[in-house]
Amino acid sequence: MADTATPDLLVRGGTVLTFDPAGRRASALAARDGRITAIGDDRELSALAGPGTRVLELGGRTAIPGFVESHNHPLFFGFALAAPVDAGSPPNDRIADVVERVAAAVRERPDGEWVRGFRYDHTLLADRRHPTRHDLDPASPRNPVVLTHVTGHFCTVNSAALRLLGIGRESPDPPGGRIERDAAGEPTGVLVETAAFLVNAQLPAPDEETVAHALRLADREYLAHGITTVHDTGTGLFGGPGELALYRKLSAAGELGTRVRSYLAHQAFAGEDGRMPTPAQLGDAGDGERFRLAGVKIIADGSIQGGTGCLAEGYHRHPDEHGMMLQSPERLAEMIADVDAAGWQAAVHGNGDAAIEAIVSAYRRVDSAARRHRIEHCQTVREDQLDRMAEQGVLASFFVKHVYYWGDGHRDEWLGPDRARRISPLVSARRRGIVHGLHSDTPVTPVPPLEGVWCAVARRTRDGHTLGPEQAVEVEQALRAYTVDAAHLAGEERESGTLETGKYADLAVLPDDPTAVPTEALREMRVEATVVGGRVAYEAGA
Template identity: 85%
Template sequence: MAVPTEPDLIVRGGVVLTLDGAGRRVSALAARGGRITALGDDREISALAGPHTRVLELEGRTAIPGFIESHNHPVFFGFALAAPVDAGSPPNDRIADIAERLAVAVREAPAGEWVRGFRYDHTLLADRRHPTRHDLDPVSPRHPVVLTHVTGHFCTVNSAALALLGITAATPDPPGGRIERDASGEATGVLVETAAFLVNSQLPRPDEETLAHALRLADREFLANGITTVHDTGTGLFGGTGELALYRRLSASGELRTRVRSYLAHQAFAGADGRMPTPGELGAASDGERFRLAGVKIIADGSIQGRTGCLAEGYHQHPDEHGMMLQSPERLAEMVADVDAAGWQAAVHGNGDAAIEAIVGAYRHVDSAARRHRIEHCQTVREDQLDRMAEQGVLASFFVKHVYYWGDGHRDLWLGPERARRISPLVSAHRRGIIYGLHSDTPVTPVPPLEGVWCAVARRTRDGHELGPEQAVDVERALRAYTVDAAHLTGEEGETGTLEAGKLADLAVLSDDPTAVTTEALRTLRVEATVVGGEVAWSATGELSPAL
């Protein structure tokens, strides 16, 4: 019996932007068994169809490689989507608005149950400060409450939570963190960096179904924004080591449609001796195309907008403050060496240039080019540090959306004009041949990769000012950073990231050609459909032509 060779899927009738090395554009492609089998014009590709071939009509729209989100937190994102308290801005203008939402959630929660809120951003509140226990206690005197900052680097708890956590005036600051205190020495409820991480570790561990629900919510949002692969840079931060088995189960069952590349949170998976198990010990050999272990995530410093990112020079309006390292440079070098020796790729969070200096220094002692070690966010990297990154083969994933969401604050409050204009220096990195991805760090900023493309091209702040236009890239360069170059970060540029025969049939259908619209129109392009492995995983209309 002959084996059928007809395509499972044909995409035709528009622009297919391959992003291959030659910049090829065609109007149609065919896929079978989850991979692209042919590209060409409508007539030649349609001629391949058989009786069971399904057709996705572009109707003049544009297909591009599926977006690859190179730094994200799916569980954190899903929790934020499902949270009983949305503490973000918008919708909240003041701390009092958050307290009103909290009061509603407290009334509906069983007695003594923890109440959680997500996404508050003190820099966007009219109060210009973090909420404290004094704001939370009047509406939640008995329920323990924790509000997690949009960055994840801070949280605020009420008095009931402080009591359960055993935090008093006598409790010392943990290494790499801080318990904020009032003039009398009492805890205000604001917990910084490792102190905030400690709270998450002490909260009741979410059950498997709660975690699964969070991942399903995040998965839907990723697909609706054209994302076909996401790098989870912190697996285990919320659900512990059990997140690994859950990911594998949901991916194998098809409940998660996006491909996941997992970077294990070092603090969740390292043993009592601080050492990481090997990929083999965690069953990496059994992983497939949908879910793969990629590396280990380490956090070196905090966030610039929270003044915990570690800077060589002081903060613009607080010149005596330099932020903080969560690991000493010596300990960071030990951790990187252990991760490398265990056979992992390292992904180290570094926002401030002092932290980036320590990361580049740690990578000097390992073969970064072979492992494709990377720096996450890489926000204030200097020119001399980019030189050494290029020499050592260190990769980067830039959090380019900082330009829009906090660029005004960087310029006026935290970094000053000169340092601020150089955040996410994409042109400087590209000139040196450094391969980089772009990301949203969701839920820190909204998901849409097209917004990230716009940020990289326009370099505009929330208030409408240009910030470092000399670091703006063109549309195709930004698209490559969200596709094939992001695939390079996990060594998968031969499998995905461009639309070529033999590669995975992962693509996004956009309402228009992003290389042919104005810069401002980039933000308003719509994702019309998302295809993963040759299957339409999401569609704005749910429509797909029947078999020919």
């Protein structure tokens, strides 16, 4: 199976896992003009090489299709990488550690300049609460400070920031959000859901180079972990509508190594009437190989670990609390119908089963199978909801890393043991034929797809417990959910996700065959090279 044209790239000397329908394995691969031209053995394909052929020697290593990250936030990730304050845990154990980092950043800046931090997680801090303005004010009396939660669904600000944002005692809660208040009714600085989103909209807009630098930083990390395509599920959420133009500019200039499939943040691009422009109105032909508009992202509810994911039954420790919808079910259905009518694929964030119920019900009013409408995270989806998703052709991108990073909290605090063991029910979804991807939601959790594969296979929590072993899948099934099935979510299974002639020459090189190593080795395995469009975009140590 070989094209006789001289290849630009020859990969040989190891194992090539094609993940094609027949599950074939080979030892070599050839590519030209960004596409795979041949799959075969070393001797056969080496004969095709010419003076200009780049040869990538596997040396016994394994090449697999490049990972397709089906739910990520590149700009949010890049901002977190470049931020003056790393508020995450690790490295911070207590709120006092975060405050110390804020104080250090303030000392390096003039009065009045904003100080931003990212990744704080109140569930991992010894204090077991969000930082407040009372914590931040002593460290920054004259500089406004905003710390964004690891989920993006909360932020906390100091008093200087509250004044600039015009948030005070009399400020009403925005629809779908909340301003946390103390016993006296004064804002604590903690802003929830749409209240937190409004802060991003009111902060001083970063200049173009700052945004470009953040996207480049994220891109570099994706390539280092074998990701060749990323679904940006929320373009414009952190950079506004101008983010789209910058993406196009960077892509045209060849400054981004990964392919980007953009799902536009509904709140950033909908008109004053709440309706979305069509793809044609945004100038998208739908055929960009490096950057392409794929759909529209809508947020239905919050996060389970933040207590804002919308549950049909109450939270385990607080049974009278059910979380919150950011849109009413009626408004959500209107938004989805409008997105569908405008010609977009919908990707709707739904963590709690009450939110998923509203999404599935709304999708029943449109042709979900034709548009390949999706549910993002789909964390607590019930068996009856999976039945209807299968019937309606609804796809899912599961946030499987929840099992490790917050599984213990789901079991003991938020969901209780029965509901917790069913988060990210991959086996139940596969049994019904629901096509699904897996994702990291970076910067919410670390990037590596192989860690996500391990989560899907081991179902291990931070404390070392197994959570819902009946929902654990085989390694190859998890790898497919990070490759060809994830490509299917954006309608690209004929272009990428497997290594076959005519498809993109997108692949990752691993030190070992991931289908033949102990389960625990999956999490520690590192990507040694990444190829995008037949070009070696990353090599470890290079």
